[in-house]
Amino acid sequence: MLKKVDAVVVTYNRLDLLKKCLQALLSQTYKLQNIFVIDNNSQDETLLFLRELSKKYPSIKPIHLSTNIGGAGGFYVGLKAFIEKSKSDYVWIMDDDAIPTSSALTKIMNKTNQIKKFGFLSSNVRWKDDSPAKMNIPQPTEDWNENITQGLVEVEYASFVAILFPREVILKVGLPIKEYFIWGDDVEYTKRITQAGLKGYMVIDSIVHHEIKQNIGTNIVTEKDENRIKRYYFAKRNTFFTMKKRYNKKEFAKWIINVAFYEPIKILHSSPNKKILRIKTTYKGIFAGMIFHPHIYRFKDSKK
Known part of the structure; x- marks a missing residue:
């Protein structure tokens, strides 16, 4: 059929x-x-x-x-x-x-x-x-x-x-x-x-x-479109939740270290413009991720 x-x-x-x-x-x-x-x-x-x-x-x-x-x-x-x-x-x-x-x-x-x-x-x-x-x-x-x-x-x-x-x-x-x-x-x-x-x-x-x-791809370090920089707030916040929810503690910690420490250094050295905005957006997303607890909708009949 x-x-x-x-x-x-x-x-x-x-x-x-x-x-x-x-x-x-x-x-x-x-x-x-x-x-x-x-x-x-x-x-x-x-x-x-x-x-x-x-x-x-x-x-x-x-x-x-x-x-x-x-x-x-x-x-x-x-x-x-x-x-x-x-x-x-x-x-x-x-x-x-x-x-x-x-x-x-x-x-x-x-x-x-x-x-x-x-x-x-x-x-x-x-x-x-x-x-x-x-x-x-x-x-x-x-x-x-x-x-x-x-x-x-x-x-x-x-x-x-x-x-x-x-x-x-x-x-x-x-x-x-x-x-x-x-x-x-x-x-x-x-x-x-x-x-x-x-x-x-x-x-x-x-x-x-x-x-x-x-x-x-999506990369806040190399992003050329200034109008897209603030969107990376969602990328950082959402990835924080995904890493915490879907990956082990070691992988989560590795991601935090990379985004919170190494990525801002890369921005200062390599980003074409708006370096302070990029760094602020990164940390804003990380801090938002700490208190971000979205609901996952599940259907009532999903257990059938």
């Missing part, structure tokens, strides 16, 4: 990219049952566009939020809608700047027939020129190549740019932490899944392009 798959897309003020993303989803060789589009209170014409598009394609289910709750909040809402409003077996989630190739979902679903039980399957995310998307490189396990002949790389965690979750996994581990707002929600969530004893894999031949402006 053909397994049913929904998609969740989170968008905010990027209508041109959203159009490309949705067209790519509608063109998948493996048909999607529902496409939940979470609109984070966009101020462009996203609302009107989705309203008209959903009339033409009933599978598109827009959810318009009254305020911007970030990517983390958007995925929280999207996965909750998937569980409560759909009966599909799997959900495939991504940002609005993720453009899947037409066979990307088919390639993933082929692997669900090979693997009896898994926590998540991530696509192989590339930049516009087909080089690896640096922001979306998953963390391989020590025995990452065990299933390489099957076209699979085992990973500890992966990004939310095109990743498939089985319904029962969401019921077991709950939802992403909406309070993260941006950055790190995907690492915490997928790490939560693998720590629950469920394996995660990257599907090598499932190609998705991440159409970000520049192919760079």
Whole structure:
């Protein structure tokens, strides 16, 4: 019996990219049952566009939020809608700047027939020129190549740019932490899944392009865009919680030492501008992480 798959897309003020993303989803060789589009209170014409598009394609289910709750909040809402409003077996989630190739979902679903039980399957995310998307490189396990002949790389965690979750996994581990707002929600969530004893894999031949402006990772030391520096507050705060919750004490202590001591030195020596702001943002995030205790939403039927 053909397994049913929904998609969740989170968008905010990027209508041109959203159009490309949705067209790519509608063109998948493996048909999607529902496409939940979470609109984070966009101020462009996203609302009107989705309203008209959903009339033409009933599978598109827009959810318009009254305020911007970030990517983390958007995925929280999207996965909750998937569980409560759909009966599909799997959900495939991504940002609005993720453009899947037409066979990307088919390639993933082929692997669900090979693997009896898994926590998540991530696509192989590339930049516009087909080089690896640096922001979306998953963390391989020590025995990452065990299933390489099957076209699979085992990973500890992966990004939310095109990743498939089985319904029962969401019921077991709950939802992403909406309070993260941006950055790190995907690492915490997928790490939560693998720590629950469920394996995660990257599907090598499932190609998705991440159409970000520049192919760079997130690094407060080398960040060139001054407008992005303050966002690293969320990165530091959220990573503090993830390290404390999902890693052992030795790894947590190592991270603290690196971020609190070595990173400010690197900023002073190497950052191109706004050095004091970068250091303040780093410490602000660390101190916020000390008192950050977000709630992890779990479904009542997750124990069934």
